[in-house]
Amino acid sequence: MSQIIVITSGKGGVGKTTTTANIGVGLAMRGNKVALIDTDTGLRNLDLLLGLENRILYDLVDVTSGRVQYKKALVRHKKYENLYLLPTSQIKDKSAVNPEQLVKLCEEMKKEFDFIIIDCPAGIEQGFKTAIAAADTAIVVTMPEISAVRDADKIIGELGRADKENVKLIVNRIRPQMVEKGDMLDMGDIDEILSVACIGQIPDDEKVVVATNRGEPAITMSDSVAGQAYKNIVARLCGENVPFLKPQKEGFFARLKKLFGLL
Amino acid sequence: MGDIVTIKGLKYGLQLTFAKGASFDDVQANLLDKLQSGNGFFIRGTTVFVPKGYFAEEQNEALRKMFHRHGMLFSTELKRPNLAPPSRDTSTKASKAKAPVEEAQKMMVINHTIRGGQEIKANCSVLICGNVNPGAQVIAGGSIDIRGTCRGFVHAGAFGDKSACVVADRLMPAQIRIADLVARAPDEEFKASQAERAMIKDNQIIFEPVAR
Ligand SMILES: Nc1ncnc2c1ncn2[C@@H]1O[C@H](COP(=O)(O)OP(=O)(O)OP(=O)(O)O)[C@@H](O)[C@H]1O
Ligand SMILES: [Mg+2]
Numbered sequence: 001m002s003q004i005i006v007i008t009s010g011k012g013g014v015g016k017t018t019t020t021a022n023i024g025v026g027l028a029m030r031g032n033k034v035a036l037i038d039t040d041t042g043l044r045n046l047d048l049l050l051g052l053e054n055r056i057l058y059d060l061v062d063v064t065s066g067r068v069q070y071k072k073a074l075v076r077h078k079k080y081e082n083l084y085l086l087p088t089s090q091i092k093d094k095s096a097v098n099p100e101q102l103v104k105l106c107e108e109m110k111k112e113f114d115f116i117i118i119d120c121p122a123g124i125e126q127g128f129k130t131a132i133a134a135a136d137t138a139i140v141v142t143m144p145e146i147s148a149v150r151d152a153d154k155i156i157g158e159l160g161r162a163d164k165e166n167v168k169l170i171v172n173r174i175r176p177q178m179v180e181k182g183d184m185l186d187m188g189d190i191d192e193i194l195s196v197a198c199i200g201q202i203p204d205d206e207k208v209v210v211a212t213n214r215g216e217p218a219i220t221m222s223d224s225v226a227g228q229a230y231k232n233i234v235a236r237l238c239g240e241n242v243p244f245l246k247p248q249k250e251g252f253f254a255r256l257k258k259l260f261g262l263l
Numbered sequence: 264m265g266d267i268v269t270i271k272g273l274k275y276g277l278q279l280t281f282a283k284g285a286s287f288d289d290v291q292a293n294l295l296d297k298l299q300s301g302n303g304f305f306i307r308g309t310t311v312f313v314p315k316g317y318f319a320e321e322q323n324e325a326l327r328k329m330f331h332r333h334g335m336l337f338s339t340e341l342k343r344p345n346l347a348p349p350s351r352d353t354s355t356k357a358s359k360a361k362a363p364v365e366e367a368q369k370m371m372v373i374n375h376t377i378r379g380g381q382e383i384k385a386n387c388s389v390l391i392c393g394n395v396n397p398g399a400q401v402i403a404g405g406s407i408d409i410r411g412t413c414r415g416f417v418h419a420g421a422f423g424d425k426s427a428c429v430v431a432d433r434l435m436p437a438q439i440r441i442a443d444l445v446a447r448a449p450d451e452e453f454k455a456s457q458a459e460r461a462m463i464k465d466n467q468i469i470f471e472p473v474a475r
Contacts, residue, residue: 146397150379153396157378192412193396195376 004106004116005237006135008159010151012122014143015172018208020119021049022219022227023139026234028083029219032114035074037106038088039131040121041096047087050077051215060088064101070109084113094126099133106134124158132159137166140196143173144185149193156196167196170233173204200233201244202226267293276310276336287322291329298333305335315339331388334408334430336370370405377401377415386422397437403427409434412455428462430473431455444468 007020017040024036037060038046047053058073063086070086077083089096102118109116120131132138138159142152152169159167171190178184191198205226211218218227219234225245232242267285271278281290298305305311311330313323316339327337369387377383377391379398388405399415401407407419409431418440420427425442433455438447441461446468460473 150397154379154398157381160375160378193394193414195394 002110002114002116003137004110004118004135005137005139006118006120006132007139007141008120008128008132008155009122009141009148010124010155011142011148014141014148015170015202016122016141017046017049017119018212018217019139019141019170019172019230020046020117022217022230023234023237024083024115024117025050025077025080025217026219026230027115027117027237028077028080030234030238031082033082033112034115034117035084035086035109035113037086037102037116037118039097039102039118039127041088041127042090042093043121044088044090046119047075047085048215049212049217050083050085052077052085052087056087059090060086061092061096062089064097064105070105094121094130097130098126099130102130103134124155128155128158129162132162132164135164137168138164139168139170139199140194141170141172142190142194144171144175144179144187144190146185149185149190153194156194169194169196169198170200170202171198172202174201175204199236200229202229202233203245268297273312273341276312276338277305278312278341280314281317287318291322291325294326295329298329305333310336310338312338312341328426331406332426332428334390334406371403376411379415388427395431395436406430425463428460430458430460432458432475434459434461434470439468441468 007016007023009016020036024034028034036046038044039060040046041061047056052075055075058068060073062068063070063073074084074086077085106116118131118135121127140152140155142148156167171187175184179186187198187201203225205218205224207221207224208218208226211221211224217230218224219230221227229245232245235242267282267289269280271280313326318326323337323339330337370390371385371387372390372392373383374392376393377395377399379396382400382402383389383391384402386404388407389401389403390408390410391401392410394411395401395409395413395415395417397414400417401415402418402421404422405419405424406427407417407429409429411431412433413429413431413436415436416438417429417436419429420442423442427441429439429441435453435455436448438445439461441463444463444467446461458473458475459470461468461470463469
């Protein structure tokens with residue numbers, strides 16, 4: 001049974017593309033056949049994170065407009081042979097692909113792949129509607145700050161309206177010191193407002209930036225805490241029951257533990 | 264003397280019967296007493312039935328108001344109350360022009376969290392089993408009862424009913440309006456730690472703790 005997952009957020013720059021790349025690589029490393037679809041038409045950068053920019057021949061718009069078969073547009077990852085990218089156009093805009101086209105494409109790709117992961121653009125306009133159309137699971141990425149959590153809340157409402165009931169949450173770029181000082185929302189606050197199942201808490205980690213520049217997601221680096229958090233997310237997506245990362249700061253983690261005891 | 268009013272549990276609510284010879288004032292006082300003592304029978308959202316024709320219309324009206332204030336429905340018809348379907352589409356339209364009296368006495372029940380950007384509008388009272396999140400709006404002709412945390416914008420008594428109130432497990436709205444009065448959240452952050460009711464007293468919105 002293949003799964004179609006959309007990674008979305010509302011607010012821009014919270015880590016959707018980073019999450020797509022990491023989860024994609026993680027699932028492929030476990031032997032799944034994975035396709036990543038970039039729907040951020042006009043601002044594509046999933047290919048950069050995977051180090052695949054120079055291999056792109058065709059893009060999503062070529063496929064949905066019927067110019068080429070999707071298989072021709074897929075770019076195979078150089079290291080993880082089960083991982084494929086369907087890049088999008090850098091030139092066209094979000095109106096170039098509509099929801100029906102993406103649904104049809106995913107139906108077809110489902111026959112070949114265990115996981116299809118869709119990287120969604122920021123915002124709640126047409127690009128968002130297209131990106132979520134085909135998905136059966138939505139992962140909402142947010143950060144521990146008010147504006148990002150509010151946008152995530154709005155997105156969860158929109159997903160509900162689109163009848164997407166299977167919604168999961170990832171909180172990215174957590175800085176335990178700041179949470180402890182009360183300068184950042186803690187998991188309790190976030191959970192109370194959003195009240196959807198959290199499948200990951202990713203620390204803020206400069207290795208993520210190093211990884212981006214190398215075209216190798218952090219999940220491949222053994223010394224990255226964010227990479228470890230992504231590994232746990234992948235395991236949870238595969239149905240394993242993984243405890244949340246041990247906190248480095250007492251107070252923060254005590255609270256986390258309390259929270260997760262409930263989940 | 265606990266038998267001025269007898270309460271019997273029914274499938275859809277509570278049936279009230281009254282001791283022979285008890286006056287309306289006795290009954291009302293007795294009920295109020297029970298309501299305020301947090302008698303386990305009177306759970307919010309329950310419908311209370313009084314036999315049709317037992318009391319005069321105005322008296323029923325007074326009872327209705329009293330139960331409403333405590334978050335309950337009142338009826339003289341022994342039947343299942345009409346609850347709004349727990350729909351996801353939250354834009355239940357209310358026309359501001361006419362606010363029929365009967366409307367304000369019904370209650371809409373919403374069984375999910377109202378998220379930022381969503382809006383609930385109702386001529387009647389509203390019971391929300393969930394949170395009202397920042398950026399969400401609830402506007403009701405009657406009272407608003409939130410079984411959860413209220414961080415959004417709430418307006419009770421939107422047609423001018425000054426007896427309307429807002430109750431929440433944690434009441435920390437950005438702004439609260441009752442009839443034509445406005446109160447806003449303090450600029451410093453605060454965390455409500457117990458259920459509270461906001462209502463109008465001396466032409467001002469006041470907050471008081473409630474037990475639930
Ligand atoms: N856990 C993290 N620690 C440190 N930096 C991070 C982390 N997650 C993401 N970043 C950085 O944040 C920036 C934005 O990330 P990303 O591009 O994945 O966000 P996005 O949600 O896809 O943005 P957009 O809305 O523009 O598509 C990037 O520079 C990325 O390297
Ligand atoms: Mg992106």
